[in-house]
Amino acid sequence: MNGRVTAASPAVGLGSLTVVGLGPGDPGLRLPAVSEALAAATDIIGYRTYIDLAGPFDARQRVHASDNRVELDRARQAFELATAGARVVVVSSGDPGVFAMATAVLEVLDHTEDPAWHRVQLSILPGVTAAQAAAAVAGAPLGHDFCALSLSDNLKPWAEIERRLALVCEADLVLALYNPRSKARPDQFGRAAALIRGLRPPETIVVLGRDMGRPGEQLTITTLADLDPEQVDMRTVVVVGSSRTRRIERPNGGCWVYTPRSY
Amino acid sequence: MNGRVTAASPAVGLGSLTVVGLGPGDPGLRLPAVSEALAAATDIIGYRTYIDLAGPFDARQRVHASDNRVELDRARQAFELATAGARVVVVSSGDPGVFAMATAVLEVLDHTEDPAWHRVQLSILPGVTAAQAAAAVAGAPLGHDFCALSLSDNLKPWAEIERRLALVCEADLVLALYNPRSKARPDQFGRAAALIRGLRPPETIVVLGRDMGRPGEQLTITTLADLDPEQVDMRTVVVVGSSRTRRIERPNGGCWVYTPRSY
Numbered sequence: 035m036n037g038r039v040t041a042a043s044p045a046v047g048l049g050s051l052t053v054v055g056l057g058p059g060d061p062g063l064r065l066p067a068v069s070e071a072l073a074a075a076t077d078i079i080g081y082r083t084y085i086d087l088a089g090p091f092d093a094r095q096r097v098h099a100s101d102n103r104v105e106l107d108r109a110r111q112a113f114e115l116a117t118a119g120a121r122v123v124v125v126s127s128g129d130p131g132v133f134a135m136a137t138a139v140l141e142v143l144d145h146t147e148d149p150a151w152h153r154v155q156l157s158i159l160p161g162v163t164a165a166q167a168a169a170a171v172a173g174a175p176l177g178h179d180f181c182a183l184s185l186s187d188n189l190k191p192w193a194e195i196e197r198r199l200a201l202v203c204e205a206d207l208v209l210a211l212y213n214p215r216s217k218a219r220p221d222q223f224g225r226a227a228a229l230i231r232g233l234r235p236p237e238t239i240v241v242l243g244r245d246m247g248r249p250g251e252q253l254t255i256t257t258l259a260d261l262d263p264e265q266v267d268m269r270t271v272v273v274v275g276s277s278r279t280r281r282i283e284r285p286n287g288g289c290w291v292y293t294p295r296s297y
Numbered sequence: 298m299n300g301r302v303t304a305a306s307p308a309v310g311l312g313s314l315t316v317v318g319l320g321p322g323d324p325g326l327r328l329p330a331v332s333e334a335l336a337a338a339t340d341i342i343g344y345r346t347y348i349d350l351a352g353p354f355d356a357r358q359r360v361h362a363s364d365n366r367v368e369l370d371r372a373r374q375a376f377e378l379a380t381a382g383a384r385v386v387v388v389s390s391g392d393p394g395v396f397a398m399a400t401a402v403l404e405v406l407d408h409t410e411d412p413a414w415h416r417v418q419l420s421i422l423p424g425v426t427a428a429q430a431a432a433a434v435a436g437a438p439l440g441h442d443f444c445a446l447s448l449s450d451n452l453k454p455w456a457e458i459e460r461r462l463a464l465v466c467e468a469d470l471v472l473a474l475y476n477p478r479s480k481a482r483p484d485q486f487g488r489a490a491a492l493i494r495g496l497r498p499p500e501t502i503v504v505l506g507r508d509m510g511r512p513g514e515q516l517t518i519t520t521l522a523d524l525d526p527e528q529v530d531m532r533t534v535v536v537v538g539s540s541r542t543r544r545i546e547r548p549n550g551g552c553w554v555y556t557p558r559s560y
Contacts, residue, residue: 137440
């Protein structure tokens with residue numbers, strides 16, 4: 035955040051591009067540095083749902099909301115505005131560095147032929163990801179060795195996803211599964227769950243976090259045996275416990291889930 | 298955070314216990330919900346270094362600072378104070394749910410014979426972990442499938458650590474390695490690095506983040522071939538790229554590191 039170049043800087047003529055993570059949605063779970071960057075922005079770019087979470091904005095701030103699945107277009111627009119002198123903020127949910135917009139911005143920078151894009155003052159600010167938010171409400175399922183995998187095969191062959199799932203199950207890691215299912219990929223989470231069921235015992239604890247930190251937040255604690263893939267959609271993060279992940283019954287019902295440090 | 302029971306609540310007589318993550322240290326990277334919990338606490342418990350990062354505190358707040366490696370003692374003290382009516386906050390660096398205090402608190406709760414401990418209003422608030430903070434400064438090395446592993450064998454056999462490292466290397470995940478080395482375990486990171494060198498090409502990108510978000514923050518970008526285990530200590534988080542992790546040279550020197558989404 036130091037040495038930020040502003041749109042008014044005559045020596046450079048270039049603006050700035052800050053990629054920020056809103057966290058799960060709750061303002062109490064958004065970093066102050068992110069709120070500051072949003073307040074200082076001349077232009078805010080993002081998927082419409084996240085723009086709505088990030089706002090409201092000042093009348094002088096330009097808001098560029100777009101549909102999902104146009105990450106690279108958003109990243110290019112951000113560099114175009116920044117090279118023209120704007121203070122641009124690209125909003126992501128969660129952490130922009132975890133299955134989100136920071137990667138798209140760097141992909142675009144890596145492939146540009148415009149040297150001005152490389153001179154833009156680029157910063158990335160982290161945030162709390164969906165798995166962390168769900169874990170905190172559930173207890174501490176990510177308290178020991180874990181992995182974070184995307185189940186989307188839009189950009190990765192399904193065979194590779196299955197190969198990775200088998201290896202991390204063998205490694206006995208806790209699994210945090212992102213992008214588990216979508217309308218375009220209705221059957222994949224069921225296939226992944228079937229694969230995991232073949233490799234982990236039926237009593238393995240599973241945590242489903244849907245819309246964590248947003249209105250209607252839903253946390254479900256179940257087991258691999260009882261898991262119904264229909265409970266899972268694109269807004270759900272799935273945490274599958276390791277062989278060590280345990281539950282503690284709570285006196286008023288429900289339970290805490292955690293993964294002990296000792297093995 | 299809803300329905301928080303205060304020390305003054307006559308109906309219950311029990312206080313509350315909130316486990317919070319300070320993030321890397323920089324106040325801009327600490328969640329507002331965490332700052333609120335700290336301000337409302339009657340008692341703050343933690344490792345001395347993290348207490349110093351969390352303060353200053355009000356003269357009416359009781360601060361219980363302890364040395365490292367007494368996690369379970371701190372957790373028991375927290376339940377004792379909370380059952381006596383205090384509003385206790387246990388501070389962790391990073392995210393308390395990732396190799397930190399939330400697990401110790403739940404381990405203690407799981408094994409207590411005191412039913413009052415189960416009735417304490419317990420909450421866990423997440424935070425930005427060291428690997429996320431280092432990743433944001435480096436670019437987006439955690440932008441695709443990754444794992445987080447602790448290299449400490451205080452509570453896990455070294456053979457199990459090596460087995461996991463081999464499997465996650467085979468899965469081609471990005472590796473975020475916590476607790477890589479300590480005075481008591483000076484040789485383990487070198488052994489882990491040698492194992493990884495046997496499984497990944499020498500040009501694999503490695504990011505070392507030391508004291509991220511604190512005074513003296515140091516980010517080093519190197520390769521597996523050039524990595525010197527002496528560069529790494531207990532305050533370092535190590536991110537080892539996958540076969541896809543790339544670097545983008547920056548016009549003023551240095552580079553961005555990211556892992557593309559497509560495979």
